[in-house]
Structures are given as structure tokens and as C-alpha cells.
Amino acid sequence: MKNNKQHIWIGTDQLNNSQELSQMEQSEFAELPANGNSVDLKLESNRRDFLKYLGFGIGAATIAACDIPVRKAVPYVVKPDTIVPGVATYYASSFVQGGDYCPILVKTREGRPIKIEGNSLSSITKGGTSARAQAMVLSLYDTSRFDGPRAIVDGVPDKKATSWADLDAAINKKLKPGARVRIVSNTILSPTTKQAVADFKATYPNTELVSYDPVSASALLQANEESFGQRAIPEYMFDKADVIVAIDCDFLGTWLSPIEFARQYASRRKPNGQTKMSRHIQIESYMSLTGSNADNRIPLKPSQIGAAIVALYGEVAQQTGAGGGRLAGPKLSADQQRKINTIAKELVAARGKSLVVCGSNNKSEQILVNGINAMLNNYGRTLSFARPLMTRQGDDKAALQL
Template structure:
């Protein structure tokens, strides 16, 4: 906006100030001077605001308008509602008193790991989810996934019926078709039948699949889930010669080293409880634990750490080797040529601290890290004497752990491409959506399978490409079992 001497004539401005009485506000000297050039600039720059500048809406009038709007909105709730009848129980269910809640112990499985929960129920309907204080998988804690699962139960988009080629049908028709298809494949032992599930740890469901495979010995069961423990299983295979499940005792660890493992954002709320317990400061316990984090991107665990070392993803294996060498693992030969002096000093300081806490430390690798990093973490825990103290190994929780889930999927895709699959039953998964691009279960491959069955909670991408779709029950609507992080059923 151009500026002229007449607009900034301080003598004229002084005279105007002396003529004013009471409080007056302005945004600039030009506005106060009430120069014609300024008014012209306002109208040109903000034409919609020109009139409001001169005659704006007062606060009192604004409150009047909004108050009337809110009053009319409130009156919409005063419409007479249709009459509804309240019918009492003909036979009063035992234990149910209207208005009095009941609590049921349950568990939600996510990624094959169960969280023990307590479900609050009012008149037969779950209304609130909390952690079960007596369950070792939660100790009374819960996470956002468990809380959101209650909303999923009442999701109006959930599948509610059995569909055949997109049209509603009956359960009897579905069972008739499935029995006929199984009978057709029974002669060759079910050689053309394949089952694809997400990670299953339920002892009952695993037993049922074993019974099916006894009846149909040539059928095959495959498991695939995008977020899985393939790298951890392969790392254990490298370290021990066979897959193993690792259980950490963070409540007994004074020092924790995370190799890109976001332990605070995972599915295991027990680990968060244990870590917090060791972190608690009191008059009796003045020494708290210490957390070292090496990670490739910022995470919640990294944000909560005492010492954080950001590295490139490509550097993580060499970083792990350098740490293993510093902590006394034989055979670890890192290439530290690309390390900065700060990184080398960080590793040396961390290694000295962990060596001073042998048997009271934990080294944990993230699921997204390659198997070699997991194998090095196992070797470091062994060298520090943590095994049997803060680190415990158990049998894998899911069956066929020797075969990685991505290899499960690869073999299934190979059999589909070869025309060996006559009937595919997909339980609770959505592989059409979440399989990797080089192993995509797309329309072309699905059309090679004569009979496709999908059991799921939604009519998703996989359901659309299957002949049959059967609605899956929510975990709060059915009985079953599963396993916690430590194998507890």
C-alpha cells in the first residue's frame, strides 16, 4: 500500500488524538488517520469486509442470533416420540437385574497374542471394556485396540448374514454346498482343499484343524498376517537351530536396550506394566531402570528413552554387530568405518553400563528388523547372562512355526497358479487387500479356484471375490480360548 506524507503527518495525528475521549483502538497509523487511501485499499483488498468494517455485527446481536439458533435446536428434542412397550421377562434370567451390570472375563486376540479383559454387560449387552487384573497378559491394563473393539461389535457395517455370490441365503444352504464339495475331494484325501487363516494360537481351534487334517490328510493349512513374527522366528532359527518364542521380564530388568523395538506401542500391555513398575521411584526403591533405544524412526519408546541413537535402516545390522562385539559376543565383526565418533562413544557407554548389570538387563529387537539383528540380540542376552533371568524362551505359540508366514503365502500362491487348489477357505483374513504385491491374491488368481469361501466380519475385498461369505462372530459374542504373550491359555 503506498504511503504519503499527508497520512503520516504527526502534527495532524496529534490534533486528532487530542480531540479523542474515552478508549479507542486502531490497527495501524493509517487507519487512525482515516486516510481515503487506506479506505480504498481496504475495499480493494477485502471487498467482502468493506461494509462490515463500517457497520460490524455487535457482540450482543451475535449472542442473540446464536441463542435463538440453539433454542430452536433444543426444541427439536421435544417432538413426541412413538410409543414403545416395555415387556418384562417371562422367565427371569438368573443373575440379570435391570440397571445392574454384570462382568465377564474374556480375552481379545490381536496378532495371535491375547489380552485378558473384563467386559461390563448391561442386560446382555457389553458396554465397557477394562483389563482383567488377574490375567497375566494385562494385569488390569488395556489399550486402544481393546477399547475400540467394543465399538466394532456395534458397527452397523459388520456382516450380518450368509451370502452366496452377493445374495443372502441360509446357513443350511451353505452347509449343504460345503459338505458336497468336501465329499467330492474326499477320495484323494482333500488334496485340493486349502485353509488360509491369520495367526492362530487358540488350542481349541488348532485341535479342530488337526482333526480336519486327519480326515483330509492331503489338505493344507496356511497362516498369513501382514504384521507377523517372521523375522523373530527366523532369528531364533539362526541362533538356536529351531524357532522359539521369547518372553521378557521387564519388571526385573535394570537396563533395557531396544534395537528398533517399540515396546510401548505393541500389542503387549503387560510389558508396559512391567517396565513402568521397574521405573517407579519410591523411598524404598531409589534406583530406577534405564532405557537405551537405537531406532530408525521416532517412536513412542524412543521418545520415552533415557538415551536415543537415531540411525539409518541400512546401518542397523552393523550397529547390532558393534554392540554385540562390545558386549563380549564372539564372532561379531562389525564394520565401523561409517560410524561417527558420537555413535562409537554412544555404543561404548551403553556397553559399559549393560556389562555392569549382567543378568539384570534385556536386549530386544523389533519385529521389523531382519533375522540377523534378532539372532544378535539373542547372542547378547546370552553373553550378559540374561537368559533364565530376564529373558525366557518357550515353544512357539502358533503351529508350523518352522515355516515362515510369508513362505506359507508363497506356497499357497504357487499351488493356486499350478491349478492344484480346488477349494479355498479363508478364515478371518483379507488377503486380497493385504498380501504383498509380488504375492497378490488378486482377481486373476482367485478365478483359478473353483470354490472360494470367506468367513469374516465384513464384506471386504476378499468377500467380494468369493462365492460364499459367512459372517464371523465378534469375540464378545462367542466362547473360545487363546494364548497370552507367555503361553497362558
């Protein structure tokens, strides 16, 4: 076997430079016994021996084709008390990325995170996780991520990283007490970060914090502020609703707090005879995880979602005698309108125990959904502002004014 590394040996014979081993390596062909003028060959083997020789030959050829890599196991000089080689260590932490939040347990080996699990002690998620939380561990090993602060040159991050000291010096040259400063970030949930922003504003009074969420719920916040005077997202209680109507809203997959909603939703989807199974109707323009679990799924075009909300609002208003009757707006086909009328009857029959949610980022459509829930007396029963959801605080209007 060829090996370019002279300090690596395989077997004691090679280590001691055995003469017999040297002769065997030099003898490529073994001499066969001769009997007179003919060679006396007695080759007797069975199928099992043939397979043995074949396997050994392939293995030897494979090993001879490459060098064995050298892997050094370096022991600890002073081993940390919290690390036992081969034994995993778990840490309780939180996954916060934009508006996504999840209490988690991080499995580590020798200080390296390798797996994410939900924290069963959480009263919100109760041990659940999302696909984004599970995939977060991959970002720790991403070789393409920034290894330090970088300056923006002509709208593009500089390829060369700068130091924090140089970055602070460059920013301090431009900061003045009267300067207009805008801090752009996604939704901030950390009280420590909020206090740091408040301290910065105290030093530079003309500073404004602009929150922008890539997956925005700004229309829902604006609609609630106009309808109830509170710019917040209500607490949705899917486990208390007998009839759920979701309009272009994937609340089991991506909408607002899918881990919490999935746990509540699942608790009412088990027909065990003790709890009434909830009825789920999904109106959507694409196949979603939530739509695939619905009892009744009504597919519409994206351009028809607004018309479906207007039609549902008008039908609920007519059947409840509230809300001012039908509204003018785009029309649906006769078959689609008939389905909306049936949905409205089910909602009115479950008045006070129904829930209508919408994933649209259109303020007018969200105001109509608020009106539907109000006519059905759902506020205080299946949704409430007593404990609002603060994971989405972005303001699209403020971002456009930058």
C-alpha cells in the same frame, strides 16, 4: 403446536378437547383495552421478565418446529433372572485377535456390551488392557461388518450374503480325500480350534495349515529356531533387567505382549529407594510410545538400524572377548558409533542383568540380537524359553509359497 399424529395429546385440555383451549389457539392476537381514541398501554417490565419471555418464546418456537418422537418402553414378559434394568452385569472373557491376547471384564446393560476393562485376577496382565482391547466393543456395533458368510467372486467378497448350508454344500463338492487343501489363518491360540483342524487333517491328509500374522514376528521365530532349535518367542522379563536396550521395538505400545511388558517395565521405573531403577535406551527410526519413555533415545534412519545392530554386536563382542569380534557391514557416523560404544559399555557392566530386544522382521538382524544377549549371559536371567510366548506363530515363508 402443530402435530400430525392425531393419537398423541399434550395435556388434559387437549385430550378432552377443551373449548377454552380451542378459543386460545384461534386467537392469535389478544385485544388491548382502549381509552377514547388512544390505546391505553401500560407496559412495565424489568430485565428479568424480558429474559423469561425471551427464553419461553425461543423454547416454544423450537418445540413447535418439530414433532416429539414416540418412544415406547416395552417391559419384559418374562424377565431374565440375570438382568436388572439399570444395573450393569459383568462377564469375564478374553480378547483374542490375531496375536493380541488380553483377559478382560465386559460391562453389559440389558445384554449389550458397553465397556471393556482388564481382569485383575490375570497373572499375566494383572488388570491391564490395550487400546485394541478397549476399542473391540465398537466392532460389535459396526454396521459395515459382514452379517453372514460371503463367497469370493473375482477376488472380491460378494455383496450378497449366502447361507452356511449353501457354503458347506459348495465346499463339499470340491473336497475329495486326495485333494490338496490349504487353511489360511492368523495365529490360533484356541485348543478347541486346533483340535478341529487336526480332525480335518485326519479326514483330508493333504491339508496344511498356513499361519500368517499381519503384524509378523516370523523373522524372530526363524532366528530362534536357527540359534536354539526352538521355533518360539522367549519370555521377556523386563522387571529383572537393570539396563534395557530396545532397537526399533515399541514393547510398551504394539510389540508382542505390550500389556504384560508395560506392567513389568513400570515396576522398575519407580525410584523408591528399595528397588534400583532400570536404565532404558531406545534406538529407533520413528517416535514411539516406548521411545518417549526412554532415558536415552537415539534416532536413526530406517536404513541405519541394521548398521546399528552390527556395530553393537561388534562392540559387545570386543569388550566381552566372545562372538568372534567385529563383523563387516555398513558403517555409522563417528558420533553415532561413539553412542553405540557407550551403550555397549553399559550393557557389559550389567552383564546378566541386561536385555536387548529388537522389533525388526529381518532374520539376520534377529540372529545378531540373539548373539548379543548370549554374550551378555542374559538367557535364563532376563529372558528364557521355559515359558515361551505363543501369541505369534505366523510363517511368512509358508505364506509366500501359497
